[in-house]
Amino acid sequence: MSATVLPGTTVPAQHVNLKLGPGLTQNSRTNDASPSIVTTRAGSLNHSSNGSKWWVESNSRRYVPAPQESVIGVIVQKVGDGFRVDIGSAHYASLDGLAFEGATKRNKPNLKIGCLVYARVSLAHKDMDPELECFDAQTRKAEGFGEVKGGFLVRCSLKMCRDLLDPKHFLLPLLGARFPLEAAVGMNGRVWVSAKVPKQIIAISRCIEAVDPDGGGMEEIDAKAFLGTLDV
Structure with a gap:
């Protein structure tokens, strides 16, 4: 079961291969004390x-990058051999031109401003701009991953x-049963x-907006009825 936490709450997370997700941070050791894990948001x-994996679930308005998370970004600037990418966080992310499958100094992707990339956060630190990779x-x-x-x-x-x-969520399987996507x-x-x-693309986007908790908040039965009203 999940528990409601506030910033600064100590988390009893212990595992050989422990991985911390969004909303958690590990404090450094002090004297002989073992490092503690505390929450950074409610x-x-x-x-x-x-x-082995711990995280804090919250519906914050602004995205806070966390390592290994997949994101969709928009290329906003070309800088040297890399790119600046808008991922909706407080700061633009950096994407190296070599952070693609098979990329070399002579063979790098030629991304234009406005292009979309599906990438993964490789570095996320409060004092540094986030970094992305497309492999x-x-x-x-x-x-x-990639463009x-x-x-x-x-x-x-x-x-x-x-x-x-979540593989158990109903929306994408519901849409996929009606048409390829x-x-x-x-x-x-x-x-x-x-x-x-x-x-069909319009139908998908309208269904996502209708099921979104910040939008219509429809449940599965209502979403099926809504999809039936669309011309697909």
């Missing part, structure tokens, strides 16, 4: 079934994005969607 404290850190393969072309970018609440990433969900309140025809 919300619902959650952890995985084996206790899997272990395999060095794209694994779906996304066509489609449409839907902006929604951070909680809606977390819901869509592609979707990339970022943890930063952005969802890229694509389908064969524009009216």
Whole structure:
């Protein structure tokens, strides 16, 4: 079960392969004391079934980058061999031109201002700009990361994005049963969607807005009825 926490709450997280998600930080050791883990924001404290992953769930308005989170960004500037990317956080993120599968100094992606990229946060620190990469850190393969072309970018609440990433959530399977679609969900309140025809893309975006807790907040039964009213 999840528990409601406030900033500064000590978290009893212990595991050999402990991974801290958004809303948690580990204090450095003081004398002989072991490092403590405390919350940095209010919300619902959650952890995985084996206790290896801990995070604080909250529906904040502004995205706060956290390592290993997937995001959808917009290229806003080219700087040297890299790019500045808007990911909806307080500061632009940096994306190196070599942080793509197979990229070399002579063969780098030529991204234009306004292009969308599906990337992962590789570095997030309160005193530094976040850094992104467009490949899997272990395999060095794209694994779906990189520039996304066509489609449409839907902006929604951070909680809606977390819901869509839950395999048990009803919306994407419901839409996929009606027509083929592609979707990339970022943890930063952005969802890229694509389908064969524009009216299907419009239907997807309208359904996301209708189910969004900050929008219509529809449940599955209401969402099915709403989808039935759309011309798809």
